[in-house]
């Protein structure tokens with residue numbers, strides 16, 4: 001068995017491509033079902049966030065498994081394999097293991113060390129279990145990744161500073177505008193990222209905020225979390241009227257199509273009114289045609305790289321602290337993985353000995369005849385089981401405890417040869 005990951009991220013693909021590949025949560029069940037229908041995919045987990053889409057698989061045949069995932073991605077995104085391939089990365093076994101540990105730790109994030117990714121990895125694990133696409137190997141891998149992510153945040157300084165895409169978006173606004181605190185701001189969406197936007201805007205002194213959402217209740221709930229501020233709330237349908245009075249608009253909804261475009265803005269914007277749009281959604285909420293408007297400055301998640309580059313050096317130093325810890329977690333996974341190698345040999349040996357025991361017992365009992373009491377039969381049965389278990393105990397323990405990979409392989413080969421075992425290899 002092999003682990004592989006095929007994916008793309010903010011490092012390999014622009015937002016225009018990432019949004020085509022994004023798999024919203026309601027589609028995860030059917031996507032995992034489709035992937036498991038391919039002949040070489042044994043286990044699968046899909047991690048889909050604004051910055052990445054990664055498909056982790058367990059496969060007997062790496063090359064075929066990767067080809068099947070690529071095929072799936074091409075069908076899902078309607079991009080032809082050659083144009084898709086230039087954005088994809090493929091990592092195998094140890095590299096795939098180290099990658100998910102780094103992702104969970106926030107070390108592969110656009111905003112290094114951001115906290116949301118750990119919850120997203122946890123959700124991938126939960127959905128994989130719920131849809132039974134994650135079995136023994138990916139279950140263990142994702143547990144190890146979650147442990148790594150938690151340890152990095154509690155044992156190193158990488159998690160300090162409450163950084164997120166939302167905080168970077170607010171930093172960008174501050175960099176680009178003369179006086180952020182005085183701006184009239186609208187936030188489209190009232191979910192997790194919008195809450196962080198409100199929090200960071202308030203910390204910058206902004207007090208003219210309006211939250212707009214598809215359902216008013218959620219916008220009101222969010223506003224209530226900041227009782228010191230007088231935050232307005234509106235329905236998304238009132239968007240154009242609200243925007244006409246704004247200097248800055250953040251968009252962070254899970255809509256899969258743009259909700260704001262040139263035509264809508266032209267209807268409400270006065271000719272000389274300047275507007276800044278910062279869209280942190282993937283798929284994007286703001287249509288690219290707004291860039292054709294001279295009085296509108298529009299940014300998306302990829303534009304946050306400029307802000308992030310500023311504090312990247314200090315965070316990179318912090319990340320080095322975390323790498324050592326991730327090595328330990330990768331090592332722990334490797335020890336577990338190696339121990340799996342012995343499973344097939346051990347169960348094959350047990351099966352063979354158990355068959356011999358049952359056959360010999362049956363012969364002996366039939367010779368003893370029917371007058372031999374049931375109670376005596378039970379004693380003999382227990383005696384044979386006891387002897388088999390005691391004989392097998394030491395070799396099993398020794399085999400599992402052997403840390404040296406080559407020495408363990410030699411032991412398994414010797415066992416297979418001496419007992420003439422027909423082992424179907426789990427690993428190759």
Ligand SMILES: NC(=O)c1ccc[n+]([C@@H]2O[C@H](COP(=O)([O-])OP(=O)(O)OC[C@H]3O[C@@H](n4cnc5c(N)ncnc54)[C@H](OP(=O)(O)O)[C@@H]3O)[C@@H](O)[C@H]2O)c1
Pocket residue numbers: 049050116117165166189190191192193194213214215218236252253254255256259280281282283
């Ligand atoms: N979570 C992250 O770490 C993260 C990081 C960077 C960027 N993002 C991106 O930011 C966006 C929001 O993420 P989130 O984590 O804040 O999501 P969330 O907590 O699930 O909230 C989703 C928001 O989107 C609204 N919404 C959903 N479907 C909609 C539709 N068809 N039209 C209009 N509004 C709709 C919801 O409105 P209702 O309340 O009415 O359902 C809710 O306000 C996503 O595009 C995501 O990719 C997320």
